[in-house]
Amino acid sequence: MMRRLDTRSATFADDFAALLAIQRELSEDVTAAVAEIIAAVKATGDAALADYTKRFDRLDLSTMPVRVSAEEIAAARGAVSDEALDALAFAARRIAAFHERQMPRDERFTDASGATLGWRWTPLSSVGxxxxxxxxxxxxxxLMNAVPAKVAGVGRLVMVVPAPDGVLPPIVLAAAELAGVDEIYRVGGAQAVAALAFGTETIRPVDKIVGPGNAYVAAAKRQVFGSVGIDMVAGPSEVVVVADRTADPDVTAADLLAQAEHDEAAQSVLITDDAGFADAVAAAVEAQLETLPRREVAAASWRDNGAIILVGALQEAVALVDRIAPEHLELAVADPETLAGKITHAGAIFLGTMTPEAIGDYVAGPNHVLPTSRSARFSSGLSTLDFMKRTTLLGIDRGALDALAGPAMALAAAEGLDAHRLSIAKRIGR
Amino acid sequence: MMRRLDTRSATFADDFAALLAIQRELSEDVTAAVAEIIAAVKATGDAALADYTKRFDRLDLSTMPVRVSAEEIAAARGAVSDEALDALAFAARRIAAFHERQMPRDERFTDASGATLGWRWTPLSSVGxxxxxxxxxxxxxxLMNAVPAKVAGVGRLVMVVPAPDGVLPPIVLAAAELAGVDEIYRVGGAQAVAALAFGTETIRPVDKIVGPGNAYVAAAKRQVFGSVGIDMVAGPSEVVVVADRTADPDVTAADLLAQAEHDEAAQSVLITDDAGFADAVAAAVEAQLETLPRREVAAASWRDNGAIILVGALQEAVALVDRIAPEHLELAVADPETLAGKITHAGAIFLGTMTPEAIGDYVAGPNHVLPTSRSARFSSGLSTLDFMKRTTLLGIDRGALDALAGPAMALAAAEGLDAHRLSIAKRIGR
Structure with missing residues (x-):
């Protein structure tokens, strides 16, 4: 049964702590199995990749090249409806336009000492x-992963996707083509991650690996991290909806269920200052669950992880939201901007009663890959910056060296690093 | 014996691959020991912290409060020479000035559909x-870790430092005061990392943990990652010096030794187009090693990991540098800017013969925490951004919803997520 909390209850502090403490992630320990797969792919490359693909995906790569051909991609495009293709193109354009605004600027300046300082951003050479x-x-x-990579200028964007029984969804290939993916390989699991990280005879290695996956994929990304970069390992999705009586209970219920239908481990939380509204939303959730195609998943999520928190005043929501640090925060209230200005921790904020998270999930432009499980306290959603790196630059001449040498040599001496000191002293003849 | 390579040698490809493959990091497996320490601190807080501190640092925390007092900090400041204090203040000012330029800008715009989009950067609330x-x-x-955190606006900056036998170096406390550290605790090791991540009775938890440490600290950071953010886990330091005959061999030798003196696992590589210069540098290294205080460390590093690569033309250095992706790159050549413009992968570039890395290590302003072990291919040095996070913002009204609803609902339908579709349809009466 979905939890009901009330900030005016004597047990609220404990109830809220219990809500925060729900363990939504299964911690399946696949570390050893994944380590074995990675070692095999490192040792025998394509042969290991083929073995695991036969075993896990029931696909014989001797009957079909591992790389998806241009003809297959064209055929896939032909098999997708015009409406879906148009929607994908619409989304890709808007995602690109938003992420272009995130392109960082280079910097170069000369300071009072005469030193030239700055930095330069460059795209990653290759991304998996x-x-x-x-x-x-x-x-x-x-699209949310591939489009920002291409906006950043990544030269070689390599996609891996498992093809169970040899089948690939046409819409996935069509989306990859639209997003500008350069190479597609029909492999998945830890073996695909290992191939991207270390390369095989047919797949050249990449510098960073991004994208969601199951426990094996997540463990493999953790294990290859260091050899290549990785994005964050995402947990189950979550939404907090803060609503006052200006929101529609039926609409709010649909928003909560849109999160719940993702996954039984997803979490939907409503915070409201109106007890009648809370009851109406709870009833609307039950009513909509009756006919929802994914009702089993959504009902389990709502039952196990869902909550409605009644607050005495909307302002109380601010501290609760910051404790939860939600991935998605909908502010379905009369004055969303004021409330948004007070929130410290949230991955993305959706302002006002006419802004469903689903618009942001698909077409608005901001990235839908966002920090989960309270990590919005210390991390951000995926962005153009995740596909770039920064090189700092320093150039000094003899005059600037004279200005900076004294304190630098004093610190080198304090740290007992004499060669550091000498590398300066020898240049200025001390 | 330090390696000599020549791009015109028949074995160069193999020689260079062998250089790249040197294992410089000891992979001490402390995973289980660290997991036990973390579990103990989570379970019993200060008691476990005191136990481990007694065992590992020979310090009885019942005789001395775990938190370092204002009086101790003032006394430490008094024990540091004015020259060193002035040098620290000089460095802190320059680091702050550089990192202030990295403050990101918020964005807010309304697009053609009428949607309001943007993002907001906020500092982390607390950092360890x-x-x-x-x-x-x-x-x-x-300074390199603390100053950028304070520039970013981190409210609570908490430092932990082990005090073996109760002793803390005065200059460390003085630097912490200068950098604006808010709380200092005399604990270290995996137990201090656990205390920062999960809190104890006296140490409140933080949202992210940064800073260097030994194998136990690195393993502890990896294990608490997810509950809190962490910075990159740094490997041994390295420099590549590209020099032509305009460089001074004695100065170049000092630069190579400045890296080598850090650690036996450090690596110094010279790339030059002049065989006579290469010989002169090799001889100067040997000569300087005779009198260097840290000659045992530097000699071991140079012997085991050092290299001189002779190239036919300076342009060949570009591809070699990109394969190495060095943490530090010195371009001690007549035209460093042209060469720098061709380099893709490097953590920091030092331009020209008058720019020793040591100036950047201490006082120039850019961060000296930089990507090691070829990770400059996919990551950047520490910056102001590492102490901030971004919240994306989306607000739409009925008009914008009408413009965006169709493609969003088409994609929701294609993905079989009906509650997503409904959350939009219910708002527009479809």
Whole structure:
């Protein structure tokens, strides 16, 4: 049964702590199995990749090249409806336009000492994109990862996607083509991550691996981190909806269920200052669950992880939201801007009763890859910056060296690093 | 014996691959020991912290409060020479000035659909800074981590530093005061990392942990990652010096030794187009090693990991540098800007013969915490951004919703997420 909390209850502090403490993630320990797969791919490359693909995906790579051909991609495009293709193109354009605004600027300046300082941003040379297989192969997630990489200027964007029984969803290939993916390989799991990290005879290695995946993929990303970069390892999705009586209970219920239908581990929380509204939303959730196609998933999520928190005044929501640090925060209130200005921790904020999270999930432009499980306290959603790196620059002449040498040599001496001191002293003849 | 390579040699490809493959890091497996320490601190807080501190640092925390007092800090300041204090203040000012330029801008715009989009940067609320103990307690590293955090606006900057036998270097406390550290605790090791991540009775938890440490500290950071953010786990330091005959061999030798003296695992590589210059540098290294205080460390590093690569033309250095992706790159050549413009992968570039890395290590302003072990391919040095996070913002009204609803609902339908579709449809009466 979904939890009901009330800030005016004597047990609220404990109730809220219990809500925060819900363990939503299964911690399946696949570390050893994944380590074995990675070692095999490192040792025998394509042969290991083929073995695991036969075993896990029932696909014989001797009957079909591992790389997806241009002809297959064209055929996939032809198999997708014009409406879906147009929607993907619309989304890709808007995602690109938003992420272009995140392009960082280089800096170069000369300071009073005469030193020239600055930095330069460059795109990563190559990026691997993991796309989950089967029903979890969401084309929207593909766009959210691939489009920012291409906006950043990544030269070689390599996608891996498992093809269980040899089948790839046409819409995934169509989305990859639209996003400008350069190479597509029909492999998945830890073996695909290992191939991206260390390379095989047919797949050249990449510098960073991004994209969602199951426990094996997540463990593999953790294990190859260091050899290559990785994005964050995402947990189950979550939304907090703060609503006052200006919101519509039926609409609010749909927003809560849109999160709940993702996954039984997803979490939907409503915070409201209106007890009648809270009851109406709870009833609307139950009513909508009756006919929802994914009702089993959504009902389990709402039952196990869902909550309605009644507050005495809307201002109380601020501290609660910051404790939760939600991935998504909907402010379905009369004055969302004022409330938004007081929130410190949230991955993305959706302002006002006419802004469903689903618009942001698909077409608004901001990235839908966002920090989960309270990590919005210390991290941000995916952005153009995740596909770039910064090199700092320093140039000094003899005059600037004279100005900076004294304190630098004093610190080198204090740290007992004499060669550091000498590398300066020898230049200025001391 | 330090390696000599020549791009015109028949074995160069193999020689260079062997250079890249040197294992410089000891992979001490402390995973299980660290997991036990973290579990103990989580379970019993201050009691476990005191136990481990007694065992590892020979310090009885019942005789001395875990928090370092204002009086101790003032006394430490009094024990440091004016020259060193002035040098620290000089460095802190320059680091702050450089990192202020990295403050990101918020964005807010309304697009053609009528949607309001943007993002907001906010500082992390609290950050923990690990400072190694004993001789590795470098005040310059403390400034490089703490000053950017304060520039970013971190409200609560908490430092932990082990005090073996109860002793803390005065210059470390003085540097912490200068940098604006808010709380200092005399604990270290995995137990201090656990205390920062999960809190104890006396140490409130933080949102992110940064700073260098030994194998236990690195393993502890990896294990608490997710509950809190962490910075990159740094490997041994390295420099590539590209020099032509305009450089001074004796000065170049000092630059190579400045890196080598850090650590036996450090790496110094010279790339030059002049065989006579290469010989002169090799001889100068040997000569300087005779009198260098840290000659045992520097000689071991140079012998095991050092290299001189002779190239036919300076342009060949570009591809080699990009394969190495060095943490530090000195371009001690007549035209450093042209060469720098061709380099893709480097943490920091030092331009020209008058720019020793040591100036950047201490006082120039750019951060000296930089990506090691080829990770400059996919990551950047520490910056103001590492102490901030971004919240994206989206607000739409009925008009914008009408413009965006169709493609969003089409994608929701394609992904089989009906509650997503409904959350939009219910708002527009479809």
């Amino acid at each position: 994109l993991y796309v989950p297989g089967g029903r979890a192969a969401y084309p929207s997630s593909l | 800074l690990y400072v190694p103990g004993g001789r590795a307690a470098y005040p310059s590293s403390l």
